[in-house]
Each structure stands twice: as C-alpha cells, then as structure tokens.
Amino acid sequence: MIEIAKLSKSFGPHKVLTDINTFFEKGKTNLIIGQSGSGKTVLMKCCTGLVEPDEGQVSFDNRNFSSISEKKRREIRKEMGVLFQGGALFDSLTVEQNVMFPLNMFTDKSMEEKLDRVNFCLQRVNLQNVNQLYPSEISGGMMKRVAIARAISNSPNYLFCDEPNSGLDPKTAEVIDQLISEITLEYGITTVINTHDMNSVLQIGQRINFLYHGQLWWTGDKESILQTDNPELKDFVFSTELTRRLR
Amino acid sequence: MLRTLGEYVLLMFETFKRPDKGPVFRRQLLVEIIGLGIDSISIVAFISVFTGAIIAIQTAYNIDSPLIPLKMVGFTTRQMMILEFSPTVISLILAGKVGSRIASEIGSMRVTEQIDALRVMGVNPANFLILPKITASMLFNPVLIVFSMVVGILGGWVACIVTGLVPSVDFIEGLRGWFEPFTVTYAIIKTLVFAFIIASVSGFLGYNLKGGSVEVGKASTRAVVVSSILIILFDLILTQLLLV
Numbered sequence: 001m002i003e004i005a006k007l008s009k010s011f012g013p014h015k016v017l018t019d020i021n022t023f024f025e026k027g028k029t030n031l032i033i034g035q036s037g038s039g040k041t042v043l044m045k046c047c048t049g050l051v052e053p054d055e056g057q058v059s060f061d062n063r064n065f066s067s068i069s070e071k072k073r074r075e076i077r078k079e080m081g082v083l084f085q086g087g088a089l090f091d092s093l094t095v096e097q098n099v100m101f102p103l104n105m106f107t108d109k110s111m112e113e114k115l116d117r118v119n120f121c122l123q124r125v126n127l128q129n130v131n132q133l134y135p136s137e138i139s140g141g142m143m144k145r146v147a148i149a150r151a152i153s154n155s156p157n158y159l160f161c162d163e164p165n166s167g168l169d170p171k172t173a174e175v176i177d178q179l180i181s182e183i184t185l186e187y188g189i190t191t192v193i194n195t196h197d198m199n200s201v202l203q204i205g206q207r208i209n210f211l212y213h214g215q216l217w218w219t220g221d222k223e224s225i226l227q228t229d230n231p232e233l234k235d236f237v238f239s240t241e242l243t244r245r246l247r
Numbered sequence: 248m249l250r251t252l253g254e255y256v257l258l259m260f261e262t263f264k265r266p267d268k269g270p271v272f273r274r275q276l277l278v279e280i281i282g283l284g285i286d287s288i289s290i291v292a293f294i295s296v297f298t299g300a301i302i303a304i305q306t307a308y309n310i311d312s313p314l315i316p317l318k319m320v321g322f323t324t325r326q327m328m329i330l331e332f333s334p335t336v337i338s339l340i341l342a343g344k345v346g347s348r349i350a351s352e353i354g355s356m357r358v359t360e361q362i363d364a365l366r367v368m369g370v371n372p373a374n375f376l377i378l379p380k381i382t383a384s385m386l387f388n389p390v391l392i393v394f395s396m397v398v399g400i401l402g403g404w405v406a407c408i409v410t411g412l413v414p415s416v417d418f419i420e421g422l423r424g425w426f427e428p429f430t431v432t433y434a435i436i437k438t439l440v441f442a443f444i445i446a447s448v449s450g451f452l453g454y455n456l457k458g459g460s461v462e463v464g465k466a467s468t469r470a471v472v473v474s475s476i477l478i479i480l481f482d483l484i485l486t487q488l489l490l491v
Contacts, residue, residue, distance in 0.1 A: 048367045077369035088364035091355075102368055104271055160367075 001026050002047060002158065002190055007056030009042055016042045017214045020056065027188045029181050029204045033195060034211035035236060040194045043211065044162055047192065048082060049073055060158060078106050081151030081189075083161040083180075087143040089135040095122070095146050096131035102154040121149040125179055141172035145179070152183055159184065159191040165200060173197065177204050198243050201225065210236065255451050261373035262381070262450070275379035283345045283380065283446075284387030290344065291337055291395050295328075298336070299399030300406035302327050307412035320413045321421025324403035326430070333395040334434040335482050338441035341388065342474035346449040349380055350470035353453030354463040362454070377450035381443060388442035389435050396434070433489050440485060444477045 002024040009017040017039045024030035032040045045051035047058050049065065057066035060076050082088075089098050099118045103109055109117070122131070125145040135143055144164060151159060161180060165173030181204040184191040195201065201208060205222035210233050212218075218233045228234055238244050266272035306323045353376055356362050365372040400422065407413040449470035456466045 050363055050367065074369040074371070077367055080367055080369075082364065082367045084360045084364060086359060088360040090361055090364075091359070105268055105368065105370055 001061060002192065003059045003062075004043075004047070005057050005059070007043070007046060007053050007058065009039075009046060009051065009053050015214055017046070017053070020211075020216050022209050022216055022219065024190050024192050025207055026190045027185065028191070028206040029184050030190070030192045031195060031201060031205045031208045032192065032211060033201055033205075033208055033236070034217075035196065038211040039214040040196075040211055041162060044160055044192065044194050048080065048160055049077070078154070079157040081154070081156035081159045083144070083147050083151050083159070083164055085162045085166055087135070087140075087147040089143060089146055089150070091135050094132050094134055095127075095138065098135070098146060099149045099153050101150065106154055117153060118149075121153045122146075124152070124183070125149045126175075141168050141176070144168065144176050148176070148179060148183070152187070152189075155187065156189060159189045161191065161193045163195055163197075164193060165195070165197055170199065173199065174203065180204065198237060198240060201237075212236075254455060255447075258373055258377070258451050258454060259447060261371060262377045262447075264371060264374050266374060266378065267370060272379060275375070276383055279379045279383035280387050283348070283383050284391060287341060287344055287391060288394070290340065291391050292398050294340060295333065295337070295395040295399040296402035298332055299324060299328055299402030299404075302332070302399075303403030303406045303418070304410060304412060307407065307410075316421075317413045317417040318421030318424065320407060321403070321418035322424055323421075324418075325400055325422050325426075328396050328399040328403075329430045329434050333392045333399060334437040334441065335478065337392055337395045338388070338438060338445065338478050339475055341391070342441075342445045342449075342478060343471050345384065346445045346470040346474045347467040349446060349449035350453040351463050351467040353377070353450055354456040354466045355460075357454065357456045358459055358463060373450075373454060377447070377454065380450055381446040384442040384446040385439055388445075389438050392434060392438045393431075396431075433485075436489060437482065437485050440481055441478050444481065445474045448474050448477060 004020055004022050007017055007020040008015070020043060032043055034040050042051055046053045053066060057064055059065060060079070063076060065073065065076055090101065093101065096115075096118055099121055100114050103114045103117060107114070118131070122128070125148050127142060127145050127149065130138060130142065130146070135146070138146065159180070164180060165176050168176065177200050180191060180193065183189065193200070193204070202222050205225065208218075208220055208222065208225055209216060210218040210230075212232045218228065218230050220228070225233070225237055228237070303320055303324045306320045307317070310317065310319060353362075356376070362372045362376070365375060404415070404418050404422075407418045408415050452466045452470045452473070456462050
C-alpha cells in the first residue's frame, strides 16, 4: 500500500497540490483522474521521487519515502515499475535489451534465465517476434506494451502508469487498460494510473481519486462515480457525448 | 555562473560514484570507446596528415636564410605536432565531434524521459550515462593524440619528399634532434584535461537540459562552444604551469 499524507507542492507562486491525503491499495488499480493541469502528473512524480514535495510525505508499505537519503530511495525504487506517457524506452537498445535492462542492473541471473524472463514478459503483453526490433521500428501501442513488459520484468511491488493509453486508438487503449488490470490482479501489485480517459475509468477504476485544482476532491470507485452529486466531478465525468448518453 | 558551477560540481559528485554493476559499466565503457574514440580515428588521421604536411611545406618555404639548416623543417614539424597541434587542435575538433554527440545523446534522453525512467528504476543516471563517457574519453583520447602526432609527422615527411623541398635525410635528422621526452608527457597531460572537459561539460549540458527538441540542438552547440573556450583557457594555464 502507498500512503500519501498532507502532501503539498508549489512551483513558484503557483500552488499545484494542496494538502493531499489518500492511499493506493495493494492488488487494485488505483486511478488519479482530473482535467489537464489538475496536478495528476505532479502527484505521481512526487510518489516516484522525481519531484520533491514542499510538505507531506509518501510511504511505501510503511516505509517513508520522502525524508530518506537518495541511496535508500534507490532501494525502494528497485521495487517500482513505471510506465511513462511516451514509453521512455531506451532508443539505442532493442526491445529485448529494454525489457532485460532492470534484470541486468539488479539481478545476478544467468543470460538464459534473463532471456526466459524477457520472453515471458513479452508474451504476457501479447508481443511476439519483436525481440530484435528497435523502439523506432514498432508502433505506439507496441511501445506501450514493451514499456509494460519492462516495468514488470523485475517483478515490481508498485506499478505507476502515466496516461498509459494516451495517443492510442480506442481498441488498443482498451487492450492496454485490460493488460494493466490483469497484471495488477495476477501479481498483487499496487498500481497507480494517471488518466483523464473516461473509458479507462469505467473499465478498470477500482479506486478513483479525483483531483480538482490541485486538491483531492472526491474518492470512490467506478460504480459510484456515475452516481456522484459532486458538481465538479459530474462536469468532468459527463464532459463527453458518450458519457452523457450513458447517463 | 556560480550556480551553474555548483550544479556542475554536484553532478560530478553523482557521476563519480561506484557503478551499480561492474559488468554493465564495462560493457558501456566499451560501447563509448568505440563510439567516441575508434569512430574518430579517420577524422583525426585525415586532419593530422594534411596539417603535418602543411606545417612542413610552410616551414620549408619560410626558411630563406642559408644559415638555417633544412633539418629545422623536421624539428619544427615535430615540435608543432607534439606541443600544440595534436593535443590542442585535435581536442578542439573532438570537442566538436564528440562533445556535440554526448550533449545531444543525453539531452534527447532527458527530453524523452529516459533519464527519469533510469532514475525511477533505482539507477543513478549520471553515473550510468556520464561516467563511461568520461572514462572512455580519458582512456582513448591520449591514444588518438599520440596517433595524430605520428601520422602528422609522417604527413610532413611525405610532403617534403613529394615536393622535394627538404631531403628525407635532413627531415629525419631534424626530427631526431634536440628531442625532449617531457614534451610528450606535457601533451598527454593536456589531452587528459581536455578529454575530461569535453566529456564532463557536454554531459552536464545534456543532462541538465530543460525543454524540448529545440533545446537539444542548443545544448549541443553550447557544449562545443563552452568546451572549446575551456580547452583554450586550460591550454594557457597548463602551458604556463608545465613548460615555463
């Protein structure tokens, strides 16, 4: 479980996050939703330590992450898998080398064991015969799947996904969402997904955190979000023609 | 200015830490030696041969007095190649070739969140990306510079024979005369300092890049300009310290 307590962050005079208190449950897909500029990415970056919060703390299974040395942080980070919005695959490495990267860095497995693990992870994300291709030679959807394979290759306890289906067609986006949801359940990972895609919310939102102007405005699940009375959340949820018709 | 210097020093502290995994570092080092060093051999050879030849021909044409022996052409070519051309001018050329490559490579990784990806994986990105480049440059640039000296002098000798300006015997006699082995040590010390400047400054500018792809181009240009200025400044300082 990841706990966030009294977390605040400003960039100059602009307050991005104000007093965020929430938690992300183990074995569930925890969503952070909100409009662009609501502070979703900053919150996720505070969780992964890429941005330092001004106040408050983040804890991973009761291990304080905010006020420890970089060396100790690195140990917790080895338990994290992160899926970046653009994939962030290493473009000088092949798909196979990308997925093998965490194994090379943090395990003493033999090459055979590492290759087995890489092939298992690639099969898990439904990718075949792409091992020797470079990221520039595969499609956007495949890149996301390779990034997921890399994120899970070292069996993480925590998985962070920053807008995993942005820029993808609805069908591929659904496949990616489903894949993340399955992996979360299968391995009992604490998964945090940052999205503003309502399809994702309704498909895999087991615990949803709605941010509004940098504040945690609402918390619930995919069933309760459609019955909400919160005007700001209603405005967000029913902002598309599809959800309005659904209502 | 002071802030930038402070950021540079902090980055170097992060860079010069023990690598997470020895075999991974050695593999990276080999890749960088090939990319930054071996790939530069042809340009170094081309420039050195022609410069050696030009130095020899110009020296021969400028010796008017019959009191100055022709062997001075060989002597001058050797001294110019060892003292200044090979360590400094070749380092300036490497600042252009290698420095821009390092800054744009690391800068692109910053823009596409690859550095963030390394960091959240628990890898020290500065150590992983910059240390092999600095080590490769400091290991291989002296090899390139010694190679440049040899090839440059060879170019001067061939030019003298082909043009008939200086007999081969005179050139070789001048080449062997009044040789001070410390000049080679001096050239290698300069090369090591310049190699560190090129790799670390370019790495710093790429690593600390903020913005998009336009900034990658700017960082690449800045890496060449700043490295070149520092090379010239340190050339003066090291010459004063080591030769005077």
